Amino acid sequence: DQAAASMKKLLADSANRTNRKIWTIYFDAVRKQYEQGNEKLYLKQKYDTAQLFNYTRQLFEVAFQYDSVETAPDKKGRRDFEFRKGHEYLAHIRSNLYNGGIWFLNKKKYPDAYKFFDCYIECASQPMFKQRNYGEKDKHLPTAAYYAVYSGYKMKDPKATLHHSYEALKDTVHYNYMLQYLAETYMLEKDTARYVALLNEGFKRVPTFPYF
Numbered sequence: 219d220q221a222a223a224s225m226k227k228l229l230a231d232s233a234n235r236t237n238r239k240i241w242t243i244y245f246d247a248v249r250k251q252y253e254q255g256n257e258k259l260y261l262k263q264k265y266d267t268a269q270l271f272n273y274t275r276q277l278f279e280v281a282f283q284y285d286s287v288e289t290a291p292d293k294k295g296r297r298d299f300e301f302r303k304g305h306e307y308l309a310h311i312r313s314n315l316y317n318g319g320i321w322f323l324n325k326k327k328y329p330d331a332y333k334f335f336d337c338y339i340e341c342a343s344q345p346m347f348k349q350r351n352y353g354e355k356d357k358h359l360p361t362a363a364y365y366a367v368y369s370g371y372k373m374k375d376p377k378a379t380l381h382h383s384y385e386a387l388k389d390t391v392h393y394n395y396m397l398q399y400l401a402e403t404y405m406l407e408k409d410t411a412r413y414v415a416l417l418n419e420g421f422k423r424v425p426t427f428p429y430f
Contacts, residue, residue, distance in 0.1 A: 222247035241284040242301070248276050249307075268330075271318030274311060275337050281308055285346045302346050309350060312341060316362055319369075328369040332378055335366035339382055360389035364396065371399040379403045394424040401429075 225244035228234045252273040258265040284301050319334035339362055342352035352359065363385035370378030379399060387396055401416035420430035 222251060236287050238287065241287060245280050245284060248273060248280055252277055271321060274314045274318055275334055278308060278337050282344055305346050316358060319365060323365060323369065328372040332366055332369035335362045338362050339366065360385055364389040364392045367396065367399055376403050376407050394427040398429040
């Protein structure tokens with residue numbers, strides 16, 4: 219815990235942002251926090267489930283930032299993606315981002331739920347996961363996007379609601395609800411043109427849905 223806190227403090231200084239050794243220690247410290255918590259849950263010992271999920275998300279956020287440091291070329295224009303070689307570990311635990319989102323959603327902690335689904339979806343556009351092609355192969359993406367939209371809708375946050383709406387509309391199971399959430403969001407934004415367009419879409423596509 220102290221190692222993670224110390225490295226985070228060092229990285230707050232812009233002079234240390236490109237120091238790979240600090241990033242490595244920071245990532246390893248958070249990974250250890252995650253693994254200790256996971257072990258306690260496995261042994262059925264008392265542990266804060268929310269904290270374990272938060273460590274999961276923190277791991278990915280640290281990894282994304284670290285990867286952006288590796289993406290930047292050195293003085294000779296070279297790039298060394300040493301950290302990416304170990305990203306299989308992150309791919310293995312990525313489902314915990316989705317599970318964490320569901321857990322917080324069930325607790326009606328919508329801001330937290332949104333962060334998890336947003337992070338889960340972001341993996342699909344992160345260069346470090348490019349070879350895994352999550353955008354095409356991950357069948358859970360549209361559902362995760364729908365839950366992100368729903369979380370934003372419950373927060374009454376138009377930006378969060380609309381951010382993953384394109385992907386969420388691919389979730390055919392919740393399509394009617396998506397139209398409702400988008401229509402209400404456009405009304406909240408006083409975007410009359412889009413609001414009316416969504417109403418017309420609803421009238422045509424799901425006329426028996428209560429909202430329409």
